[in-house]
Amino acid sequence: MLSNRRSFLRSLGLLGAGAALSPLWVPSRALAQAGIDPHRRFVFAYFEGAWDIQLGPDPRDPALFPDSARDTTRIELGWSRLAPSYRSLVTRSNMSFGPAIGRTAEHHDVLCAVRGMTMETLTHPVGARYFLTGKTPAGLNARGSSAGSTVVDQLAAVGPVTEPIPNLHVDTEAYYEGSQAAARPYHAGAGSVYALVNAFTSGIGDALPDLVLATLRGTAGASLLDAYRASAPTCDPAGLSARGAHRELRDAQAKVSEMLRGSLGQAFDFQNVARPEMAALNARYGSARLGSSGTAAAVAYQALRYGISRAVTVRLQRDLDTHTARWATDQPALLNEAFDALGTLLTDLRTTAHPAGGTLLDHTTVLAFSEFSRTPYLNAAGGRDHSLTNACLLAGAGVPRGRVVGASSDIGMEPQPIDPVTGAVRLDAAGRMVRPTEVLASVLQSAGYDTDALRAVGMPCLMA
Amino acid sequence: MKTFACLSLCLAACTTPAPVAPVEPPAVDTHWSGAAGAGGSSLPVGPRPLGRTTRRMSVEQLDRSFEAAFGGGWYVDGTTDAGYYRIDITPFVAPLLGQPDYLTGFRESADLSTTFAKYLDNAASNLCTRVVIADFAAGATPTLVVSRLPADGGTPEQQTEAIRAGLRHLRLLLHGVYVAPGDVEQTARLEALFRETYAANPLPPYAEAVAWIAVCVAATTDPEFSLY
Numbered sequence: 001m002l003s004n005r006r007s008f009l010r011s012l013g014l015l016g017a018g019a020a021l022s023p024l025w026v027p028s029r030a031l032a033q034a035g036i037d038p039h040r041r042f043v044f045a046y047f048e049g050a051w052d053i054q055l056g057p058d059p060r061d062p063a064l065f066p067d068s069a070r071d072t073t074r075i076e077l078g079w080s081r082l083a084p085s086y087r088s089l090v091t092r093s094n095m096s097f098g099p100a101i102g103r104t105a106e107h108h109d110v111l112c113a114v115r116g117m118t119m120e121t122l123t124h125p126v127g128a129r130y131f132l133t134g135k136t137p138a139g140l141n142a143r144g145s146s147a148g149s150t151v152v153d154q155l156a157a158v159g160p161v162t163e164p165i166p167n168l169h170v171d172t173e174a175y176y177e178g179s180q181a182a183a184r185p186y187h188a189g190a191g192s193v194y195a196l197v198n199a200f201t202s203g204i205g206d207a208l209p210d211l212v213l214a215t216l217r218g219t220a221g222a223s224l225l226d227a228y229r230a231s232a233p234t235c236d237p238a239g240l241s242a243r244g245a246h247r248e249l250r251d252a253q254a255k256v257s258e259m260l261r262g263s264l265g266q267a268f269d270f271q272n273v274a275r276p277e278m279a280a281l282n283a284r285y286g287s288a289r290l291g292s293s294g295t296a297a298a299v300a301y302q303a304l305r306y307g308i309s310r311a312v313t314v315r316l317q318r319d320l321d322t323h324t325a326r327w328a329t330d331q332p333a334l335l336n337e338a339f340d341a342l343g344t345l346l347t348d349l350r351t352t353a354h355p356a357g358g359t360l361l362d363h364t365t366v367l368a369f370s371e372f373s374r375t376p377y378l379n380a381a382g383g384r385d386h387s388l389t390n391a392c393l394l395a396g397a398g399v400p401r402g403r404v405v406g407a408s409s410d411i412g413m414e415p416q417p418i419d420p421v422t423g424a425v426r427l428d429a430a431g432r433m434v435r436p437t438e439v440l441a442s443v444l445q446s447a448g449y450d451t452d453a454l455r456a457v458g459m460p461c462l463m464a
Numbered sequence: 465m466k467t468f469a470c471l472s473l474c475l476a477a478c479t480t481p482a483p484v485a486p487v488e489p490p491a492v493d494t495h496w497s498g499a500a501g502a503g504g505s506s507l508p509v510g511p512r513p514l515g516r517t518t519r520r521m522s523v524e525q526l527d528r529s530f531e532a533a534f535g536g537g538w539y540v541d542g543t544t545d546a547g548y549y550r551i552d553i554t555p556f557v558a559p560l561l562g563q564p565d566y567l568t569g570f571r572e573s574a575d576l577s578t579t580f581a582k583y584l585d586n587a588a589s590n591l592c593t594r595v596v597i598a599d600f601a602a603g604a605t606p607t608l609v610v611s612r613l614p615a616d617g618g619t620p621e622q623q624t625e626a627i628r629a630g631l632r633h634l635r636l637l638l639h640g641v642y643v644a645p646g647d648v649e650q651t652a653r654l655e656a657l658f659r660e661t662y663a664a665n666p667l668p669p670y671a672e673a674v675a676w677i678a679v680c681v682a683a684t685t686d687p688e689f690s691l692y
């Protein structure tokens with residue numbers, strides 16, 4: 001009987017045990033010489049479906065914006081429709097958040113809330129690809145590389161990238177337009193971290209009888225199969241492959257072998273709560289429930305903690321496209337789950353020591369974003385439609401701490417230009433709109449990365 | 465009213481143009497450069513047309529290729545209290561390999577990712593083991609192993625031609641490359657793997673089967689199988 005998911009996966013030959021992981025922290029002198037922070041890591045956390053910024057990063061006080069004044073303010077909070085637990089602002093120090101902000105609010109002192117952004121689109125995939133790449137898509141098609149690919153591409157151009165999965169994408173789209181093979185995104189997911197959890201915990205032979213397995217793997221060093229593959233001619237037999245597809249497949253196979261030898265899957269074996277580490281993760285994140293926000297956040301933490309990835313892009317939440325009355329029930333609950341997971345991730349990053357000194361968060365930049373937001377007033381169905389105005393949250397290395405940059409307008413929550421240096425709203429000709437391009441340029445530039453591909457430079461108010 | 469309806473039908477019949485027999489377009493087979501056409505025996509070898517980049521098979525193409533080469537796709541089966549069960553794996557992992565769900569995307573990804581490489585490894589392990597074991601058990605209509613070593617204990621060193629015949633069949637079956645008898649270069653790497661696997665196996669009675677599985681896995685995961 002296929003008693004559960006684990007036994008099923010085991011029957012596929014995708015599960016197994018491996019050696020313990022060891023942290024991989026290899027700072028590079030070459031990187032420092034190139035001006036790149038050799039220790040900097042990145043987490044890009046995507047809220048899919050367009051979040052309601054009123055409930056999270058860009059709230060309004062119901063005392064100042066009563067629903068009865070909707071025709072004047074063009075803002076309707078609709079809190080009376082929400083569950084009682086989502087009817088109060090969360091105020092910390094100089095920063096207020098919406099009622100669904102969850103445990104993320106605990107980290108107000110290291111957060112930078114960017115408000116009043118413009119997305120220039122109301123189409124989900126366009127907005128998502130815009131924020132992932134920092135470049136306006138051409139129609140629906142993304143242009144350029146996603147931020148994680150940009151990071152690793154520039155790293156690999158300077159020297160060897162030591163992380164086994166330098167550019168990890170979990171349940172998110174990834175784009176790669178660089179020239180370095182190491183920057184090619186590793187995808188996991190499609191609804192869960194199934195592939196990541198299971199695919200690299202065992203070798204080619206787990207579907208084979210033990211006898212064959214032993215022979216193919218060999219007793220030491222590379223297996224016979226690895227040796228066979230390594231003996232392939234270096235030229236492309238087809239001779240006409242512009243992308244070098246043969247080489248790409250060989251590289252992927254070599255990467256698989258490398259991952260198997262390192263038993264990377266152990267770090268992501270979230271359902272194996274019999275292991276103390278996984279039990280502890282599950283207690284903090286709820287990571288054993290595959291596909292949850294907690295799993296996505298736990299993937300990011302483990303990938304950084306063990307030095308597995310340089311840049312991690314995760315989909316922290318999905319199904320936020322609440323055009324109907326389910327806005328009142330689903331939107332706050334889904335946001336709250338994701339912000340709780342983000343808060344736990346920030347807690348872990350703040351409390352885990354980095355070998356180079358300080359904590360993981362001191363060397364990690366976290367960006368939480370969505371493709372755009374929801375209208376500030378309710379539609380006839382009791383939901384919210386798409387709004388151009390957006391916000392995002394930054395935290396960690398290279399980011400101003402405990403700061404709000406920009407603001408949406410108090411009438412209709414429209415995007416507003418800001419002073420690039422002070423971050424204050426500036427409505428004269430010197431004001432500049434904040435778009436995903438400026439946010440990503442700032443994130444990259446703060447770590448010493450080149451932003452020419454974005455045709456933008458970072459905003460001083462977004463960099464520490 | 466009935467008269468009017470009949471009149472309408474008659475008018476409609478009169479004004480409808482007579483059906484034209486569809487003309488089948490001529491078969492396009494120019495991509496089989498080097499082929500002798502239907503019924504010919506030549507194989508499509510030689511350089512591809514300029515401008516044609518190498519790509520990998522889609523998930524569906526892979527599944528159909530497995531069907532053609534191995535008589536079936538990657539599946540796991542067994543017997544439980546409820547009886548026999550069989551689960552086809554490819555549909556299960558297809559989204560991980562880039563097959564679109566037609567909700568959030570409609571273009572199939574053809575990335576040569578580590579996930580794809582791992583999928584090929586596992587699929588090849590499953591398929592090759594199944595087929596070689598079946599071949600060794602049945603023997604009448606072999607799918608893969610067309611040339612067994614003699615049962616009287618012949619070793620690879622003594623049966624070079626039998627091995628090479630099998631490897632030539634493997635190249636034809638999985639790579640579409642016809643290797644003429646005597647052309648050892650085209651099968652040299654597989655032959656070396658066969659011999660190494662055979663020699664490394666601690667249990668000689670199974671050495672031949674293990675060696676065939678090894679070369680089968682190697683050939684199935686070779687770029688020449690999944691790229692075109």
